[in-house]
Amino acid sequence: xxxxxxxxxxxxxxxxxxxxxxxxxxxxxxxxxxxxxxxxxxxxxxxxxxxxxxxxxxxxxxxxxxxxxxxxxxxxxxxxxxxxxxxxxxxxxxxxxxxxxxxxxxxxxxxxxxxxxxxxxxxxxxxxxxxxxxxxxxxxxxxxxxxxxxxxxxxxxxxxxxxxxxxxxxxxxxxxxxxxxxxxxxxxxxxxxxxxxxxxxxxxxxxxxxxxxxxxxxxxxxxxxxxxxxxxxxxxxxxxxxxxxxxxxxxxxxxxxxxxxxxxxxxxxxxxxxxxxxxxxxxxxxxxxxxxxxxxxxxxxxxxxxxxxxxxxxxxxxxxxxxxxxxxxxxxxxxxxxxxxxxxxxxxxxxxxxxxxxxxxxxxxxxxxxxxxxxxxxxxxxxxxxxxxxxxxxxxxxxxxxxxxxxxxxxxxxxxxxxxxxxxxxxxxxxxxxxxxxxxxxxxxxxxxxxxxxxxxxx
Numbered sequence: 001x002x003x004x005x006x007x008x009x010x011x012x013x014x015x016x017x018x019x020x021x022x023x024x025x026x027x028x029x030x031x032x033x034x035x036x037x038x039x040x041x042x043x044x045x046x047x048x049x050x051x052x053x054x055x056x057x058x059x060x061x062x063x064x065x066x067x068x069x070x071x072x073x074x075x076x077x078x079x080x081x082x083x084x085x086x087x088x089x090x091x092x093x094x095x096x097x098x099x100x101x102x103x104x105x106x107x108x109x110x111x112x113x114x115x116x117x118x119x120x121x122x123x124x125x126x127x128x129x130x131x132x133x134x135x136x137x138x139x140x141x142x143x144x145x146x147x148x149x150x151x152x153x154x155x156x157x158x159x160x161x162x163x164x165x166x167x168x169x170x171x172x173x174x175x176x177x178x179x180x181x182x183x184x185x186x187x188x189x190x191x192x193x194x195x196x197x198x199x200x201x202x203x204x205x206x207x208x209x210x211x212x213x214x215x216x217x218x219x220x221x222x223x224x225x226x227x228x229x230x231x232x233x234x235x236x237x238x239x240x241x242x243x244x245x246x247x248x249x250x251x252x253x254x255x256x257x258x259x260x261x262x263x264x265x266x267x268x269x270x271x272x273x274x275x276x277x278x279x280x281x282x283x284x285x286x287x288x289x290x291x292x293x294x295x296x297x298x299x300x301x302x303x304x305x306x307x308x309x310x311x312x313x314x315x316x317x318x319x320x321x322x323x324x325x326x327x328x329x330x331x332x333x334x335x336x337x338x339x340x341x342x343x344x345x346x347x348x349x350x351x352x353x354x355x356x357x358x359x360x361x362x363x364x365x366x367x368x369x370x371x372x373x374x375x376x377x378x379x380x381x382x383x384x385x386x387x388x389x390x391x392x393x394x395x396x397x398x399x400x401x402x403x404x405x406x407x408x409x410x411x412x413x414x415x416x417x418x419x420x421x422x423x424x425x426x427x428x429x430x431x432x433x434x435x436x437x438x439x440x441x442x443x444x445x446x447x448x449x450x451x452x453x454x455x456x457x458x459x
Contacts, residue, residue: 024422037458106377161195186394202238244304400448
C-alpha cells in the first residue's frame, strides 16, 4: 500500500514560463468592445482634455480600467493585470498616468461626465441594433428600474455620511434597463449622492429619469415606449406628477408607501373585487390577490388624475412579523401605473422590478463594493467607469452568448470564462490563443468568438 502524501498532487513551481496568457477569456470583452465601436467612442469622448503628443490614448486608459473592473479589480492600480499581458491588451498606461487622467476629468466636472455619457448612449444604440431580437425591447417597450445603492466607506471620504441603515458611506442612485427573463440588465444612470441622501428624494429621481431617457435610443424616448418602474422610494407626489406630466410618451409603475388613508381604502374593497395574482408562466400565485382602488377614493386626493392605484395582498411567509398596516393577516403592497391592462398583469409587471436587486448585486461585485478615491468628483468618474464595466458584462452575453450562459452573473463569468488561461501561438504573423482542452468551458468561449465576427462592423 502506497503512503499518502496529501489530498492534492504535488507540483514543483518555477518561473520562466513563456507563451502563456492569464485572463485569456477576456478576449471576449476586447472583441465585444471592438465590434460595438466602444473603443472608438470612448477614445473620442475625452479628446478635449488630451494633451499634445500624448503617448497613451485617454479613451483607451478609461476602457482599460473598465476591463480591469470587469475582471475583478476594485481600484485604479488593478489595471496592472492588463499591463502584464501586452499581447492581449496592448500598451497599458502606468498607474501615475491613469491617476492624472482621472484628476483631469474630475476637474472638468459636468462637461467630462456629459461626454462620457454621450459616448455610452451612442454605443448602446449601435449594440441594440446589432442585437436585433435580443435587444431589451419586450413588446416594443423598454423598462428602466431606478434604485438606490448603499456603498460603505471605511475612511473619511468627501460626502461620505451616515446612511439610513446606520452605516457610513455614499448612497448612489442607479438605474438599469431590464433585459427580461432571458438576460441580465445594463446600467443607464449612476448618480453619486452623499450617504445621508434620502431614499425618496423627488429631485434625485427626476434627475435620474432624465439621464436614463437620454441614454436610450431616440426611438424609445417618446411615445409609450419606455416604462419607469421603481419602488416606494419613487412614490412621491413630485416625482409621480413629473411622470404623469409626460404621460403621453412615458409609462410608469411606482411603489407606494402605505398610509392610513390607503389602508382604510383597502379595508373597504369588497371580497368580490379581489382577483388572484398570477405567476410569470400564467399560473395562479398561491395565497395572493390583487384589486384596484376606486378612482374616487379619498386616498387618491392630491395625486395626478388618471393614476390607477393597485393593491396586492399576500400571506406573509412563516415567521414573518405582521405590521399594523396588514389586513386580515395579509401583507399589503402597492403599485401605480397608467397602462390599460388587467390588474393581475400590471401587478406581475411591477413585481418583476425585483430583478433590479440582481443588478445591484452584480454592481457590488463589479467595482461598486467601495468608492476607491477620496474626492466626490473623482468618484463620479469612477462611477462612469463602473457603468462601462457593467455595460460590457451585459452587452457581451447579449451579442455572443446563448442559453443559460446569458444569465451568468459577473462572478461566474470570471470563474468560468474570463480567468481561463491559454497558450499564445504566433503563426504567419497572426496570434492564436489555444485554450486547454480539459477546461469545461472553452467551447462557450470559442462559439462566442465565432459569433462576434458575423456581426456588422461599426460604421
